[in-house]
Amino acid sequence: MVAGTCGNFPGWIGVDIKGTLEREFCLPVTVANDANCMLLGEVWAGAAKGYTDVIGVTLGTGVGGGILTGGRLLEGARGLGGELGHFRLHALDGVACTCGAIGCYERYAATTALVRSAQKAGLGLPDGRAIFEAAAAGDACTLAVVNAWVGEIAQGLAGLVHIFNPQLILIGGGVSAQQELLIDPLAEKVRASVMPAFAEGLELKSAALQNDAGLVGAVYYFSLHGQTK
Template identity: 40%
Template sequence: MGEKRLGACDIGGTSIKMAFLTTEGDIIRKWSIPTDRSEGGLNIVSHIARSFNEELEQDGVTAADVIAVGVGAPGPADPVEGTISGAVNIGWENGYPLKKLLEEALELPVFIENDANCAALGEMWRGAGNGAGDVVCVTLGTGVGGGVVSKGMIITGVNGAAGEIGHITVVPENGFLCNCGKKGCLETVASATGIVNLYKAEGKDAPDARTVFERAAEGDAAAKRVIDRCAFYLGLAIGNIANTLNPAKVVVGGGVSEAGDVLLAPLEQYVRQFTFPRAMDVLSIEKAKLGNDAGVIGAAYLAKVMTV
């Protein structure tokens, strides 16, 4: 028998990240496999199980040394029913019974959650959240993701839709159309795509958000206005979240956050402008620390707290 460990899995559209961790959240081993989206994602569970068992064997341990497995997956999750819905980039039908199928394949307890929520748990536990139990995570990538942690647990809402920060309306009139069908969502003005949208509204073109940031650094006035507008909308949303939830930290991650202080400095000023003073007194804005490991660390935390 080896040291007891936690299993973790972060299912993405192109790859599946997996890891074994200690109960304190230190990664023992991590690896990834390609996501097989053929046949409606039918083979994903069996591929996870095979890879998981191969890595256990390589470590010279067995499934008996694993306490439980936490899994983050795209789309709204129903942790009670153990189902995932809306994972269109993988091909799973609504209500896909991920927990049941993985438990049968792994012969271990499995706990599931939305992937963005797992990343939020990871940052709360071992990342920029630094163990604070009340943390809001905002991920600025192609879209805007989010996760809300209160007293160390994810807030999921009635049907798993809590924490959809990217779909807070920040442009109430004449906003850009969002993929969700609404107009004026935060995602349309604060994601990588949103920054390009704002730049086009200035009458200029850029292939990606990185280019807009580069042009701002070179003195492009339109690009500077776009970054300020992005920070404004993001600060408005975070301020209202802070007024509602009173978190200790807001953790900002994702590719767009790599712009650093050019975005985060004005963002902090706008958050201060829109946040109730008493809530602002205890709030700090932090850059995410865990990168691609956030999902597996958060999934392991889920497995830990669900088996205590």
């Protein structure tokens, strides 16, 4: 089994990863997106166990995502469904994205976007950990930057809630451990930004399996899609 994504590596497009590995090792191989595997791991053995409709979002260098609807992973026509980082949140006047578009969600919701905003504000904080430490210490300027970032994440999630009507939004990535500064205010902002019927019963929480979620999900994906020879 192989879990990976080629979204930022155009040179990988068209490479037969599955076939190449199967020929090399004479074993069945299944290829899946890493964010989809994170979601499946949480559905199988983590915070999303027992749910049938879930939006999973990983916040890090970029934004990854997976969508479970009616108990099934949304993969699309070519297995590329659920690429949440690249819908346009600020399409007319946004920040240029590495994919070549303007205003993609990950340019505003990724942890790198938080760091960029902190640097723009002259805070001199090099990474997400330093930013959250300063915010937790009560620095007003840092708190304002974090709150603005959480607001951007919430607006994107609100749009997704109106499309998919999930029971649960699951937040993954290292920053998901920030309950008071990220998870709690994000849940509040999302519920306040959607129509009341969509907010009813809607939960938002952090992923439980942390760095193991992708590996656990890859095993589960392979158990569903792998073939024996």
